[in-house]
Amino acid sequence: MWDWNYAFSILPQxxxxxxxxxxxxxxxxxxxxxxxxxxxxxxxxxxxxxxxVVKGLVQFIRDTPLLVQLYFIFYVFPKFGLTLEPFTAxxxxxxxxxxxxxxxxxxxxxxxxxxxxxxxxxALNFSRIKTWTRIILPQAIPPVIPVIGNYxxxxxxxxxxxxxxTLVEILQTAKIIGAGSFRYLEGFTIVGVxxxxxxxxSSLLINKLEIKMNNQN
Amino acid sequence: MSxxxxxxxxxxxxxxxTIQVTFFSTILAVILGFISxxxxxxxxxxxxxxxxxxxxxxxxxxxxxxxxxxxxxxPIIGIRFSPISTGILAIGLNYGAYCSEIVRSAIQxxxxxxTEACIALNMTKAQRMRRVILPxxxxxxxPNLGNQLIELLKSTSxxxxxTLNDLTYQGNxxxxxxxxxxxxxxxxxxxxFIIALPITxxxxxxxxxxxxGRA
Numbered sequence: 001m002w003d004w005n006y007a008f009s010i011l012p013q014x015x016x017x018x019x020x021x022x023x024x025x026x027x028x029x030x031x032x033x034x035x036x037x038x039x040x041x042x043x044x045x046x047x048x049x050x051x052x053v054v055k056g057l058v059q060f061i062r063d064t065p066l067l068v069q070l071y072f073i074f075y076v077f078p079k080f081g082l083t084l085e086p087f088t089a090x091x092x093x094x095x096x097x098x099x100x101x102x103x104x105x106x107x108x109x110x111x112x113x114x115x116x117x118x119x120x121x122x123a124l125n126f127s128r129i130k131t132w133t134r135i136i137l138p139q140a141i142p143p144v145i146p147v148i149g150n151y152x153x154x155x156x157x158x159x160x161x162x163x164x165x166t167l168v169e170i171l172q173t174a175k176i177i178g179a180g181s182f183r184y185l186e187g188f189t190i191v192g193v194x195x196x197x198x199x200x201x202s203s204l205l206i207n208k209l210e211i212k213m214n215n216q217n
Numbered sequence: 218m219s220x221x222x223x224x225x226x227x228x229x230x231x232x233x234x235t236i237q238v239t240f241f242s243t244i245l246a247v248i249l250g251f252i253s254x255x256x257x258x259x260x261x262x263x264x265x266x267x268x269x270x271x272x273x274x275x276x277x278x279x280x281x282x283x284x285x286x287x288x289x290x291x292p293i294i295g296i297r298f299s300p301i302s303t304g305i306l307a308i309g310l311n312y313g314a315y316c317s318e319i320v321r322s323a324i325q326x327x328x329x330x331x332t333e334a335c336i337a338l339n340m341t342k343a344q345r346m347r348r349v350i351l352p353x354x355x356x357x358x359x360p361n362l363g364n365q366l367i368e369l370l371k372s373t374s375x376x377x378x379x380t381l382n383d384l385t386y387q388g389n390x391x392x393x394x395x396x397x398x399x400x401x402x403x404x405x406x407x408x409x410f411i412i413a414l415p416i417t418x419x420x421x422x423x424x425x426x427x428x429x430g431r432a
Contacts, residue, residue: 065373188286
């Protein structure tokens with residue numbers, strides 16, 4: 001049933017596809033961070049139509065499946081003249097989807113900043129932009145870093161969905177190998193083990209960081 | 218095809234499987250979540266270890282990998298499930314692991330004084346759990362469980378990748394035959410959103426209700 005020789009023979013091929021998975025994770029994550037921060041600042045702006053539109057958009061993206069959003073980006077965007085490579089479409093989908101989650105995380109960080117900080121910034125005549133970049137965000141972001149780290153791990157585990165839009169990452173590689181030899185057991189097990197070996201230690205690390213940060217306060 | 222016809226075709230063809238998978242895997246996830254969440258706090262090391270291993274394995278690997286593993290790899294060992302059972306099993310096992318953390322953290326956040334009072338009143342361990350701890354923990358769990366339910370509903374779209382005829386699968390089929398790509402995928406997103414809407418509203422209501430009058 002389980003063939004070690006076969007497992008070792010396909011391991012290099014799967015590992016080489018890991019580059020794509022990791023690259024998609026980090027590119028998507030950077031995009032999600034940037035968009036998430038923008039969304040959380042936009043939803044705090046005191047112009048009612050803007051904050052309503054942002055809130056509605058965040059809710060819609062959060063409540064619909066990433067898989068369908070990926071199909072939408074990959075198949076519908078070209079109808080409007082924007083044809084994307086699977087990799088680009090994938091990081092765009094991941095980035096936009098998780099931006100809505102990260103915006104909530106940033107929001108909770110921003111709300112936790114003491115109101116006196118805003119008042120002091122105003123009293124000291126800081127400009128709007130400086131208040132955000134020098135006073136509020138430097139205090140809002142560090143406490144939520146562990147939560148952000150957890151979302152990085154979640155995104156890593158979501159990357160197999162990109163195989164649906166024909167990106168050949170590790171799961172798709174294992175599937176192709178399996179389809180060629182009719183042996184799925186080894187390939188899919190290796191992929192599962194790779195995910196576990198990378199995500200479990202990372203989550204332990206984040207737990208440690210969280211405990212350490214709680215102790216400091 | 219008009220937008221309305223597409224809507225009808227999608228709902229007619231796919232909503233039954235989506236609802237079925239959502240419903241049964243939710244039940245499985247909640248049961249597994251309670252069992253493994255309670256087992257995680259057991260006195261016996263072996264029980265703690267088993268439930269810990271279950272939780273970490275299913276949280277540490279990707280749902281789609283688990284789905285493919287059960288669907289493609291298990292039959293090689295001689296265990297075969299139908300596509301719908303595979304979908305329910307994989308999603309139930311995966312979300313059960315997430316639920317167990319919600320259950321555990323809610324139980325642990327019931328103040329220690331409650332446990333001490335039960336001991337002082339000479340209640341048995343089962344009575345303490347059933348009559349005092351769980352009812353208080355349960356209200357704390359509800360909003361988080363509601364959020365998980367939305368995640369679970371969204372994840373049912375993955376079953377389309379093991380040829381199960383759900384909303385997403387129906388959308389892909391319809392796309393291949395009619396090429397009305399824009400309408401189909403827009404409508405598909407809208408349908409998922411409409412199904413999720415009552416759950417999110419309910420969760421928000423519960424969140425507000427349980428934080429009322431509390432610091």
